[in-house]
Amino acid sequence: MTTQSFPVTELVAARRPTRKDAARNYDALLAAAREAFAEHGAEASLEDIARRAGVGIGTLYRNFPTRRQLFETVYADEVNALCQLAVEVAEREPWEALTVWLDRFAGYMVTKRAVREALDGESEVFVACRESMYAGGGPLFARAQEAGVVRGDMEFGDLLRMVAGIMATAFEDEAQRDRVLGIALDGVRMRKDPGA
Amino acid sequence: MTTQSFPVTELVAARRPTRKDAARNYDALLAAAREAFAEHGAEASLEDIARRAGVGIGTLYRNFPTRRQLFETVYADEVNALCQLAVEVAEREPWEALTVWLDRFAGYMVTKRAVREALDGESEVFVACRESMYAGGGPLFARAQEAGVVRGDMEFGDLLRMVAGIMATAFEDEAQRDRVLGIALDGVRMRKDPGA
DNA sequence: ACTCTACCGGAGGCGCACCTCCGCTTCAAC
DNA sequence: GTTGAAGCGGAGGTGCGCCTCCGGTAGAGT
Numbered sequence: 001m002t003t004q005s006f007p008v009t010e011l012v013a014a015r016r017p018t019r020k021d022a023a024r025n026y027d028a029l030l031a032a033a034r035e036a037f038a039e040h041g042a043e044a045s046l047e048d049i050a051r052r053a054g055v056g057i058g059t060l061y062r063n064f065p066t067r068r069q070l071f072e073t074v075y076a077d078e079v080n081a082l083c084q085l086a087v088e089v090a091e092r093e094p095w096e097a098l099t100v101w102l103d104r105f106a107g108y109m110v111t112k113r114a115v116r117e118a119l120d121g122e123s124e125v126f127v128a129c130r131e132s133m134y135a136g137g138g139p140l141f142a143r144a145q146e147a148g149v150v151r152g153d154m155e156f157g158d159l160l161r162m163v164a165g166i167m168a169t170a171f172e173d174e175a176q177r178d179r180v181l182g183i184a185l186d187g188v189r190m191r192k193d194p195g196a
Numbered sequence: 197m198t199t200q201s202f203p204v205t206e207l208v209a210a211r212r213p214t215r216k217d218a219a220r221n222y223d224a225l226l227a228a229a230r231e232a233f234a235e236h237g238a239e240a241s242l243e244d245i246a247r248r249a250g251v252g253i254g255t256l257y258r259n260f261p262t263r264r265q266l267f268e269t270v271y272a273d274e275v276n277a278l279c280q281l282a283v284e285v286a287e288r289e290p291w292e293a294l295t296v297w298l299d300r301f302a303g304y305m306v307t308k309r310a311v312r313e314a315l316d317g318e319s320e321v322f323v324a325c326r327e328s329m330y331a332g333g334g335p336l337f338a339r340a341q342e343a344g345v346v347r348g349d350m351e352f353g354d355l356l357r358m359v360a361g362i363m364a365t366a367f368e369d370e371a372q373r374d375r376v377l378g379i380a381l382d383g384v385r386m387r388k389d390p391g392a
Numbered sequence: 393a394c395t396c397t398a399c400c401g402g403a404g405g406c407g408c409a410c411c412t413c414c415g416c417t418t419c420a421a422c
Numbered sequence: 423g424t425t426g427a428a429g430c431g432g433a434g435g436t437g438c439g440c441c442t443c444c445g446g447t448a449g450a451g452t
Contacts (some may be wrong), residue, residue, distance in 0.1 A: 253440090
């Protein structure tokens with residue numbers, strides 16, 4: 001198993017308690033929060049999350065004194081997983097590696113959008129997430145650009161936002177979403193024709 | 197002034213009261229709701245909306261017995277304006293007409309996304325909005341396709357969702373948003389080169 | 393000017409989510 | 423097995439948004 005360290009990697013593990021029951025509760029809370037955020041967005045009730053996790057509301061507040069800290073932990077966890085994936089796909093063809101990774105990125109964004117929006121863009125954790133995302137996915141993008149399969153007048157951040165935006169929208173069905181994403185990625189791909 | 201009737205056009209005017217003070221309050225409520233939804237999304241407080249409009253909460257409930265009705269009216273109003281614009285730009289060059297219209301569409305979507313999401317896709321008003329949108333913007337799209345400036349394997353609905361998704365995302369600045377939108381629209385545009 | 397009716401506003405009851413606080417429980421070190 | 427510290431859970435206070443209801447007000451018809 002390939003495991004590499006990114007800015008978020010430490011942050012994720014840092015707060016997890018050591019005592020056995022406490023660690024179990026912590027994990028249950030994180031899982032419940034992921035589920036609740038996916039279902040109800042950032043407005044999910046904290047009491048509902050505690051209930052799902054099978055712990056008291058007090059336990060939730062001990063582990064995550066603020067709503068924000070819960071958001072941050074859930075989000076950082078996902079970003080870390082994405083970074084690990086980037087390492088795994090790094091050996092494939094440039095364009096394929098990039099799209100495989102984007103595919104997974106897109107999947108996360110569907111449910112994590114609400115959490116991201118609720119996070120202040122300047123918080124320590126959010127900055128670490130951004131840096132990790134660039135450290136993980138950036139090389140895939142750069143390689144594709146160097147290989148001449150991605151247009152030069154675009155930045156990695158542009159691509160992330162484009163995909164995130166499209167994934168956050170409601171479509172009639174999966175086919176339509178894929179079609180639209182494909183068309184947009186056609187704009188990303190280097191054109192074979194020279195002029196206008 | 198070009199004024200044309202679309203499915204939403206009647207719905208918009210239907211509920212407006214006739215008495216002078218009532219009509220004034222109705223308009224103030226709509227304006228306040230637009231503002232509040234843009235600022236806080238679909239979770240905006242109804243009491244805050246009433247306060248902004250300078251009317252009592254009772255007046256809000258008399259005009260819009262349910263939160264949904266307020267959403268619907270605000271949204272239908274915007275759609276109607278978009279339809280009127282489509283009529284106005286119909287004489288320009290196909291690609292230009294389409295992009296001018298999309299530009300305005302994009303502007304609306306930034307603030308109206310929350311409202312749209314809160315609306316049930318099957319409600320009478322929402323269906324009328326969808327039909328109006330297609331009746332207004334569809335011809336611009338069809339004309340651009342016939343003129344050979346838009347790829348053939350795309351539907352109007354695909355384009356709307358693509359633009360809506362991109363506009364709903366947070367960007368670093370306006371320049372980045374424009375750049376990303378431009379790249380995505382490059383995917384929409386007919387390619388000059390023949391093969392892959 | 394008068395009337396009568398439609399409309400106005402906001403006080404207040406209700407319910408839900410947030411968060412604190414503390415007596416009880418469980419872990420783990422010895 | 424004992425013990426003390428770390429952890430647990432949920433009762434309950436607080437605040438806020440939703441919605442109803444009705445005494446007062448202001449427009450429209452005569």
